[in-house]
Amino acid sequence: MRVNIEYLKKFIDVDTDKLKMKNLLNSIGIEVSELICCDGKDIFDVEITPNRPDWLSHYGIARDIHSKLSEIRFSPFKIAEVHLDKKNEDFSINIEDKNDCARYTGCIVRDINVNESSKEVKNLIKSFGLRPINSIVDISNIVLMTIGQPIHIFDLDKLSGNEINIRRAIKGESLELLDEQKISLNNEFLVICDKKNPAAIAGIMGGKASGVTFETKNIFIESAYFNPITIRRSARKLGIKTDASYIFERGADVLVTQKAVSFVLEMIKKTQKQELNITYYNDVFEKEFKPVFIELYKDYPSAYTGIEIKNSISEQILKDLGFKLNDKVDKWIVEVPSYRVDIVNKQDLVEEIIRIYGYDKLDSKLPYSFNENFITNNERQLIKKIRNHFISIGFNEVVNYIFHSYEENKFFSDRENFLEIRNPIGRDFSTLRNSLIPGLLKNTALNFNNSIKRVSLFEFGKRFYVENGKIKEENILSLSSSGIYLALNWKDKFEKDFDFYIFKSLFSTIFKKFHIEFKLEKRDFPHFKGECSYLVKIDEHEIGYIGSLKKEIIDFYKIDKPVFVVEVQLSKISKYIKKNSFKMWNKFPFSKRDFSFLIDKNIEYYELESVIKELKPETMEKYELFDLYKGDNIPGSKISLSMAFYYRSKKRTLTNDEINDTHVKFIEKLIERLDLIQR
Amino acid sequence: MIDELKKEIEKVRKDFLKEIDQVLSKENLKKLRDKYTSRKNGIVTEFMHNLKKLSKEYKPIAGKIINELKLNIENKFKEVEKSINSKVYKKVDYSLPDFDFSVGFSHILSDIGTEIEDIFLNLGYEIAYGFEVESEYNNFTALNIAEHHPARDEHDTFFIKDFENTILRTHTSPVQIRYMNEHKPPIKIISPGKVFRKDEPDATHTPVFNQVEGLLVDKNINFSHLKGTLESFIKSFFGGNIDLRFRPGYFPFTEPSAEVDISCVLCFGKDPDCKICKGTGWLEILGSGMVHPKVLLNCNINPEEYSGFAFGMGVERIAMLKYGIPDIRMFYDNDIRFLSQFG
C-alpha cells in the first residue's frame, strides 16, 4: 500500500523526516519497501501483513503511530453521520444470506454532475498509486485510502427495477466487469444484482454497464461488510485482486459502513453547486455486532515478555489503540474494537503492548530447559561420515532440485509408480525424482561443458515413489563418475579414464570403513548397459544398484563418455553399522604361498571365490589376486590367474612343513574342483 | 720460471673447480675428464709432456707441483663421479608440479547447515526430521493457517497429483507439529531440511530451498528467552561484533511474532551505498515468535501450562550473506568452479 506522508498529517502531527518516519513505521511492524517521490511529495510503499486490514488506510496507520508517540496531536476521524433513515423512494435492499453479507448501507443521490476531479484530488489519487477516473469514482477511492472502507457507486439509471439484491449468482448468469473482462457466474460467487441481472461481483469489482461516467446523473452508493471467506473464494476463482477484495478478504470494519457513506456524501457535496438531493438511505444490519472481550491478568504482559512492563504503560497503549479496559483489581476485561479483527486472545494483547512499548526493550535471556527427549540421530552421523569419506577421495557433493521430467523418471522405473506434481513450474519439473541420478547427470554435463575433465559427484537426498497406494520417501546416497580418473602428468606420461573397476573400488572403500561385507550380483536394470549392471547387496538384503548407464540415457544428457553410477538406500546401510569393541590383532607372522594357474574363462571370479571359501583350510586367513592374463601363450578357452594365499594360526607360529602340507592339499582340491591347470 | 708455472697451475686449478662444480651428468663429467686428463691432449697431460722440456734444476719442483694438481683433479673427479652416480636415481626436485589428484568438496549448503545444527546441538537441541511430501493439515491447518487464510497466498504451494490434501512442505514446521504430537514438553528441537515454494527460479528464488527451524516448549518460556537464544546463535555463527534487532512481524503460528535483523556483515551500517543492506545497516535473517496457543492446542499441549518459542531461517540466504554469493541459483547448478570455492 502507498502511504502519503503529507496526508497522514491530516490526523497526526508527525515528523515528516523520511528516515525517522521509516524507522518509526518499521518499529511498529509496518515494513517500508520503497520510497517513491510523487509530485514532490514523499510516498512510502509499505507492506501490510495479512492480519492487519485496519492498516490498509491512512487513518489506521495514524492511529498506531499515535499510540507509539502518545504525546503528539491526534485528530480522531470525525464525520457527521447520516442517521436519517430516508426512504422517500420506493427502493429496497435485500440480503439473501446474512452470513455472506452482515451489513449493507445504501444511499441514492439524485441530480448530480460528474466532472473531472480538481487538480489536488487528482494528485492525491495519483499519490495512492491509483488512476483518476471522474469526480465520483475518485471520491470512493479517497474514502478507501483514508478510512479503509471499500465503496462502490453505481449509475442508478443503469440498474433496472427499484431494488438491490445481495445474493449468490445462478449458473448461466454472466457479467462484464469494469476491466472489460467477461465472466460466467455460478453459485460460488456473491453478486450485487438489480431486479434482473448481476451488476457487480460483491466486494471485488463492479460491472461495466452500471459504472459511473461523465453522463451519470443519479447514483447508488454501496458501503457494505462481506464475509472474508466468501470474498476470498470468489477472488481466487477469478484470479482477481482488487483493493476492495484485499480488504474484505482480510476483514473490514463492520461498524464503519455508515460513517463511510457520510464521508462520501460530504465529499460529493463539495463538488456540487447545490445541496445534495438524497432520496434514499438504508442501513441493513441484520447480524448484531458482538465485540470480543478478553480477560488479561495484569502480570501477564510482564511474564510473557520476560521484562517488567508497568500496568500504567499497558493500559495506556491499549487505550490509544482503541481498546476499552474494564479494571477488575488484578486483571482487565479488554473490549476489542471492531476494526481489530486480528485480536482474539491474551497473547494478541501482549503483542500489542510489546509492539508499541518497543521490541528493543526485550531482554536477552537463555532459558533453562533440559531436553529429556534428546536422541542422537544415527542417520545424520552416518551421512556426516560418508560425506567426509567421499570428499576425501575426490568426490564433490551436489544438491539438486527434487523435480525431474516425466521422461527422466521413466528411465528409472519400469512401472509408472512415481509421483507427479499437479501444478509444476514447467514440464521439466513435473515429477518427483525416483532416483538422484538424473540430477548427477545434469551436473556432469554442465561441468563437462565447462571443460572440467574429471567429474565425480555424490548427493544425499530423498527419492519418492508410490507403493501399495502409499507415498514413500527414502533417503538415498548416489555417486557418479565420468571422464578422467588419473590426469596426464610429467612422470607417468599417460592418463586413465574411469572404468567400472576403478569406480567400484572407490565406492567399496566406504564398506571397508564401516567393516561391512557387501556383494554384487548380476541383475539387469533397464537403465544400465547389459554387460555392466549389478545389484548391491549386504547379506541377502538388496540395498541398491551399480553399473554403467546405457547409451540412451547419457545421450539424453548430451554426455559422450561412459558414466558409472551407484545408488544405495541409507537406512539399509545404517542398520549394518555396529559399534565394534576392541579385538587384539593376530601377533603371529604370515606365510605367503603363491599359486599360478589356468582356468576356464567362462568361470567368473566370484565362482572361484566361493569354491576357495568352501575349501579353505582353517589356517588360511586371506587370499588375493595379483595377476590376471589372457592372450598369447595360453589356450583361448583359458585365462591365467596368479593368487597369493596367506596362512597363519591365532595360537602359534606355523612351521614351514605344516604350511606346505596344508597349502598343497588345498591346491590339489582346488585344481580338482575347477579343472585348473597349474603353471 | 717456477713462479710463472705456479701461477699457471693455480689458474688451471681454479678453472677446473669452477667447471667441475657445474657438472651434474656422467656425460659432462666425461667431457671434463677428457679436457683435463685425456692421454692425447688433456690440459694436465700437456703439463706432463712439457715437463720433459724443462731443465734438471726445475724438473723435480715443477714435477711435484704438477703431480699435486693431477692428484687433486683426479680425486675431485672420483668424488663427483660418486655423487653423480647416486644423484641419477635419488635427486629430488621439489619444485616439479604436483600430480593432479582429485580433491572433493562438500556442498556449501551442507557445510552451513551443519554449522547451524552444531551450534544448536551444543545448546541441547535435538535434530528432528520429517517428510518432504506432507499433508495440508500438518503444513497449514495445524499451524493456524486455515484453508481460506490469506497467509496461504504467501506460500505458493506445489500439490501432488492424485493424492488429496497432499503437498510439498512449504516450511519445515510440519516436523514440529509431528514432534509435538509424539512428545510431551519439555521440547527442544531444530528441524533442518528442504522446503518447496512454487517460484520461478531467479537471482533470489528457487523452487527448492533449505530451512532450519527451531522450537522450544516448556514451562515459563517467554519472549526474552527467544531473543537470548537467537542472540547466542547469531553471535556464535557470525561473530560477537554482530548485533541483532527484533521487529514486529506476522506469522499465523506465532504470537507475538518478530522479524530478526542482524547488523550488516559487509558494511556494519557504515556504507550508504552498501550492496547488500542498501544503506540501512540491517539484514533480515530470521522469522520468529512465541508459539501460538492454537498451535499448542492442536498438538494437545495446554497453553495455560506451557509456552514456547519458534524460529526459522533460510540456509541459502545465510550462505549468500556470509560468502557474498550473488545468485541463489548457483547453489543448484553444482558447477565445480563454484563448489570448489568453499569447504
Ligand SMILES: [Zn+2]
Ligand atoms: Zn551494508
